[in-house]
Amino acid sequence: MNKPEPNARRSPAFEAALVALLFVTAGVGGVAYGARSWMPELASRHGAGIDAMLHYLLVTVGALFLAGHLVLGYFIWRGGGRRQIGLRMASHKTELVLSIALGLGMLLIAEGGVIAIGMPVWTEYFGATPPSDAVTIEVTAQQFAWNVRYPGPDGKFGRTDPRLMDDALNPLGRDRSDPAGADDVITTNEITVPVGRTVRVQLRSKDVIHSFFLPNFRVKQDAVPGMTPEVVFVPTREGEFELACAQLCGLAHYRMRGFFNVVSPPQFDEWLRKQAATAN
Amino acid sequence: MTTPASQVVETPPHDAAEPHLGFVRRYIFSTDHKIIGIQYMLTGLVMAIAGALLATLIRLQLGWPTHQWQWLALLLPKGMPGGVMTPEFYLAVVTMHGTIMVFFFISYVLVSGFGNFLVPLQIGARDMAFPFLNMLSYWIALLSALVMLASFFVEGGAAAAGWTAYPPLSAVWSAVPGSQLGQTVWLLSMALFIVSFTMSSLNFVATVFSLRAPGMSMWRMSLTVWSYFISSILGLLAFPALTAAAVMLLLDRHLGTSFFLPSGLVVANRLLPNQGGSPLLWQHLFWFLGHPEVYVLILPALGVACDILPTFTRKPIFGYRIQVWCLIAVGVLSMIVWGHHMFVSGMSPFSGEYFSLVTLTITVPMTIFGVNMLASLSGGRLLLRTPMLFALGVIALFGSGGFGGLFLGNATANMQLHDTYFVVGHFHLMIGGVTMLGTFGAIYFWFPKMFGRMMSERLGKVHFWFTFVPFFTLFFMQHFLGLQGMLRRYYAFTSYDFLKRTQGQNVVISLLAMVLVAGQLVFLANFVWSLLKGRVAAANPWQATTLEWTVASPPPHGNFGAALPDVHRWSYEYGVDDVEGDFAAQSVPPERVPVTA
């Protein structure tokens, strides 16, 4: 390959520098872009752990990403100017040592993060028994609404039956003959909870798979028909937040929006009373 | 830069030896692996155009959700009445874009196309082990693609439940318009695809096992061949799970069984009679295929890049045997990590922990693989020809997208990122970008061997810049949209306050996508122009070492002459002293150039 190529008009070194610059820009630009704060404002207790996990990954991975692109750029810039190859082959020992060292380093970063930061959050989120004063809410998803039910003062949900379901009159299929259901409080697309108290959301779905996503609370759980997964978390900030569907559920998936209001405990009791009164 | 005659194995003019083969048997119903490979490639490229047009529609909708595209209303009166896309059409477009790009573009061009063309040539065989089966697999593949495209025109439109087709959405006819006939057609097309892909993978494995030329031990095979070998085994073991799932979904849809449909479903205000099925069962079966499938696609791209790199650094690949072991390790691990797609599905949290820990062990072989590719550059004399640019792009995208896997494989981080654009960005960089750049690299590299002409370098370089820059930027940005909570498969981001601020970024991404698609026109022009007018290629224009470069461009029917080549060395004998240059083809005897590995 000593003869000049018909297409190679520019100097190879210049072109190599240009390509090297491309990849270095990708690395530096990527980190500069990604270093901004992106996540929605945090409003839950366990969410701090999830954010810590994400930040840990953003920092470590960001560093590796930058280093990788800088090395790539350097090799291109350096190699583009060579007339002869440098080292032909590294020894098998070098190859092995480099591979093992980097592989183990990556394993440490990846699994270390899971074990040291991720698992405790995961265990707390799924494993902790909710305290007795937790607010229990049943959320039944359907195309395309969130049916919300509070058990009322008796703490018990009334019976429901899919055979009684009617979108207009009885979306939850409540069995009116069950006394436990008499004081149930029902809302649509609106959940109100008190700040600082544990919230237990029992998820159901009537039709297809939906996903209960509260971006500010770092909560996401699929609502799968035939299953009743439970989500337990503690809101830490008062305000009006949004509930989104995160699993493709049909035509209006993109606007299956709910409101998630976190209020002070007295306001919450007041709200619940008012809801019960209007229902009766 | 002509290859000396001594290095070209003398081949008799084979066409003369096959007088009974007419045009149809030679170029259409051909059993020649090279023709079949080219047929797969061209079919896949046509499907890629379809997939790219669908991507354009998606980005028009997401960038400007309320704009009325009057001229599009003329083209698509049903999907875009008044110039605004309907949600049902949008979901069909998203589903079909994913399906077409994964199964009908990358699988056809890179896996089946280049696999067919390269594997027999590189291992020194005259054809695949089962040439007739090979031809059959192509024609079934074509049928499958046509059936998939036809689904746009059935009642209710094309399937709209996403390429993952989760039931009940995909199982209940009234759940979404695409779940009428469109979903059935989708399943039938996938069934045909699986039949074809199984035949093709079976052929690869049998060919590599049994038709290697004398002296071509497994440890002398190129990484390209290794990657096709591993990916074919993965396909053979993983696809049956989707077959089983597809059969059950078809029965649920048409015979009223309840494999995936639980009791008490009320869809469109009507109680369904189904009892006791499990929607999660589909997800397990689907991802048991789905995860290995991404490696089926990406391993060949990595393998191809590993063969392009040494050619344009003029030195051997770094850590050849380690790379092979990494491919094997990734193949094995990919079969036991499918649950990382289901962290928030309601699967047991203990499974979540298991899948998280096992998934992240994949970082070990993949990191080593990536770093070895990078290390292959060190000390090299870089020749930045078009295939090399794309191979460098593969390294960059693999190194960028791969890191996203650390987020998504981590169950705790996944809780926030699941089903957001972080996922979309991640898999586009990996099975979209690495595979696409690998495919383009392969096309530029082997085009001379396929068609006997060189592609234009200048247009190739323009194509590289107009592909890498927009592709990397837009899908990198999507990761951060995901961190903001922006969800995938949304028809518009206008309904939520927390997503309103993403609109500006979405416009930028849409504009970049238009640049990306427009950049591909350069490629198409280059492809067609080079096919007709390109500089005539020598047998070995890149001075590469594997066996396909020792025969004429394009190789004759039967590939090698009267005798198969004798293989004396590994695939990466660069940086040596020979009269021909700084390399030795695998068939060069050790007396002429000493064997170094």
Add this chain to the structure above:
Amino acid sequence: MDNVIAFDTARVGRADDEIDRHEDVVRLGLWIFLATVTMLFAAFTSAYIVRRSGTDWRPIALPSVLWLNTLVLAASSLALEVARWSGTGSRWRAASVAFAAAIALGFAFLGGQVLAWRQLMAVGLYAPASPHSSFFYMLTAVHGLHVIAALAVLAWGAVRTWTGAGRRDLRQWTGLVGICRTFWHFLGGVWIYLFVLLSIY
């Protein structure tokens, strides 16, 4: 597979050792295929196990004709063995008859499976009746499709035995009948496995 061999041999006109090698490749291909079939039934099995744990599992009484079908299939496998034994002794007429018997019994098995379906339908047990019946119909149908494919391979072997095309020399014929045997006994094994799964679990 008929065409693969016929076409290839015609085109290349291989030497004897190349034919041997080709038989090896076909055998390898068959085993790879059987590996994917194994994965298919493994996937169905895992679905079965998941679905079996559901609350609505109501076992149905499997038709007793299945026992007979199992015997018929076993007899068919036996007939194929007789064919091989006869062929090895160059008793070509007996080999051809035994081959034909194996195929006939294979069709009888399929007929018996259809009869089992009809018996279930006669008592109102269609596929959706219970998960157990869904699996019964599905697994027998999927197995049946594989049996049909295998019968085509058997027919290829039988024709080549009958016409003499496949027995120019004994080694080649053994290879040919070996492919038939592997495929056929494998599917017999799959049926016994499915029968046990559907009856006991």
